[in-house]
Amino acid sequence: MCGIVGIAASETASFQLYEALNMLQHRGQDAAGMVTHADGRLCTHKAKGLVRDAFQGVDMELLAGQMGIAQVRYPTAGSHSIAEVQPLYVNSPYGIAIAHNGNLTNADLLADELFKTDFRHVNTRSDSEVLLNVFAHEINKFKKIRLTPEEVFAAVKAVHRRCHGAYAVVALIVGFGLVAFRDPHGVRPLVMGMRRDKTLNYMVASESVALDILDFELIRDLHAGEAVCITGSSGDYQMHTRQCADNALSKPCIFEYVYLARPDSVLDDISVYKARLRSGERLARRVRQSFPAGHDIDVVIPIPDTSRTAALSLAHELGVKYREGFIKNRYIDRTFIMPDQRQRKDSVKRKLNVVELEFRGKNVLLVDDSVVRGTTSQEIVRMARKAGAQRVYFASASPPVKHPNFYGINMPSYEELVASDKGEEEVAAFIGADRMIYQTLEDLIQSCREGNPSIKQFECSVFDGQYLPAP
Numbered sequence: 001m002c003g004i005v006g007i008a009a010s011e012t013a014s015f016q017l018y019e020a021l022n023m024l025q026h027r028g029q030d031a032a033g034m035v036t037h038a039d040g041r042l043c044t045h046k047a048k049g050l051v052r053d054a055f056q057g058v059d060m061e062l063l064a065g066q067m068g069i070a071q072v073r074y075p076t077a078g079s080h081s082i083a084e085v086q087p088l089y090v091n092s093p094y095g096i097a098i099a100h101n102g103n104l105t106n107a108d109l110l111a112d113e114l115f116k117t118d119f120r121h122v123n124t125r126s127d128s129e130v131l132l133n134v135f136a137h138e139i140n141k142f143k144k145i146r147l148t149p150e151e152v153f154a155a156v157k158a159v160h161r162r163c164h165g166a167y168a169v170v171a172l173i174v175g176f177g178l179v180a181f182r183d184p185h186g187v188r189p190l191v192m193g194m195r196r197d198k199t200l201n202y203m204v205a206s207e208s209v210a211l212d213i214l215d216f217e218l219i220r221d222l223h224a225g226e227a228v229c230i231t232g233s234s235g236d237y238q239m240h241t242r243q244c245a246d247n248a249l250s251k252p253c254i255f256e257y258v259y260l261a262r263p264d265s266v267l268d269d270i271s272v273y274k275a276r277l278r279s280g281e282r283l284a285r286r287v288r289q290s291f292p293a294g295h296d297i298d299v300v301i302p303i304p305d306t307s308r309t310a311a312l313s314l315a316h317e318l319g320v321k322y323r324e325g326f327i328k329n330r331y332i333d334r335t336f337i338m339p340d341q342r343q344r345k346d347s348v349k350r351k352l353n354v355v356e357l358e359f360r361g362k363n364v365l366l367v368d369d370s371v372v373r374g375t376t377s378q379e380i381v382r383m384a385r386k387a388g389a390q391r392v393y394f395a396s397a398s399p400p401v402k403h404p405n406f407y408g409i410n411m412p413s414y415e416e417l418v419a420s421d422k423g424e425e426e427v428a429a430f431i432g433a434d435r436m437i438y439q440t441l442e443d444l445i446q447s448c449r450e451g452n453p454s455i456k457q458f459e460c461s462v463f464d465g466q467y468l469p470a471p
Helices: 014-025 055-062 107-116 127-140 149-162 208-212 254-261 273-288 309-319 341-351 375-386 424-429 441-449
Strands: 003-008 030-037 043-050 066-072 087-091 096-104 167-174 179-180 191-196 200-205 219-221 226-231 240-243 299-302 326-328 350-354 361-369 391-396 435-438
Touching: 003 014, 003 096, 003 167, 003 179, 014 030, 014 055, 014 208, 030 096, 043 055, 066 096, 066 167, 066 179, 087 127, 096 107, 096 127, 096 226, 107 127, 127 149, 149 226, 149 240, 179 350, 191 208, 200 208, 200 391, 208 219, 254 273, 254 441, 273 309, 273 361, 273 435, 273 441, 299 309, 309 361, 326 435, 341 350, 341 375, 350 375, 361 375, 375 391, 375 424, 375 435, 424 435
Parallel strands: 299 361, 361 391, 391 435
Antiparallel strands: 003 066, 003 200, 030 043, 030 066, 087 096, 096 167, 167 179, 179 226, 191 200, 191 219, 226 240, 326 350
């Protein structure tokens, strides 16, 4: 679930990329990197840590040029050394750098194929390096000094044939320009925008909030399987678009709307904020169904920050007070995207502090965006009881997470998922709650689809176990 951005601007790109990365920081806190293009050279800087720590003033000054790409890193496949921090680079052909959000499901097979057939060596465990080398190999087939957009589109088409899984990509090709493309199912998000100042500027990013901070107008999302090329130089940029997948079928990841994306983003023409509001309204119906004789809930309390929107509309629908019972330390990383379980569990106490007067002697309904491993929920319920809650009910704004994710979210095994072998009552017992209430998948899908009825399907594999078919 990394955050990626590419820009073709009329002024220095690096400072604008820096601002965009800060807006995408929630998508990855492991590392950050940037590559810019100036005078036929690629300038690179990348480091472990948050954006503000990875880039210092001297680093920014060395990142010359008006075109560039950048990424914030979320640890999935390949995240153990600085060599695996993106953007990644190959010098042949031309010099190509890419940043990738997602996960390839056939990366090992492709790495073997690249060595034996394409004679390319993959030096890290990163599936993004595999994708980069596949793209570079396909471009190298043209054996030309100067590329055309048609040839780049043909290379992307070949990437679609060879690479399985999820990928939203931004790339820089020396002497050509900026390239962006999305996998044939459009699992991971990618939007594009434009800004007119002295000249026409273009930008692509994982979320629309990155456009907002730089006053870019959202044009639209890249379609599933679509590629965009931005060529030329400041004052004379040209945008070229092409559908490069033979059987594109949009299936955006529904977990983006549950947790991953910022609420002020618009993805695939769906307001994340509105989708969460609608989800909370529908969750209120599930709460009523769970208490057929009538509920005794005194207060609804969200687990900050992602569940706030759904909890607010849920409380309104139930006619129950909404209160902030947990205060979040904003200088602690998102626990869900931390690289191991010990760090996630230890971080809960540092991240949240309890407002005891909102719990003491009350029956509380805690609302979270999802329950994945259950250990964080366990600790939160314990904190609520310690603060004096009489009864603690727990509601999830998403269905039970029962299956691993293979498309860029760190849910690798059934053993880690509390709901993989437990029903609602068993999950309630595991986390220490008096009752566990889940959103239904049908209601979650409808909450999202209402924002864009043209989307017929969502990628819901963590909930229903239905994985993408190989191309």
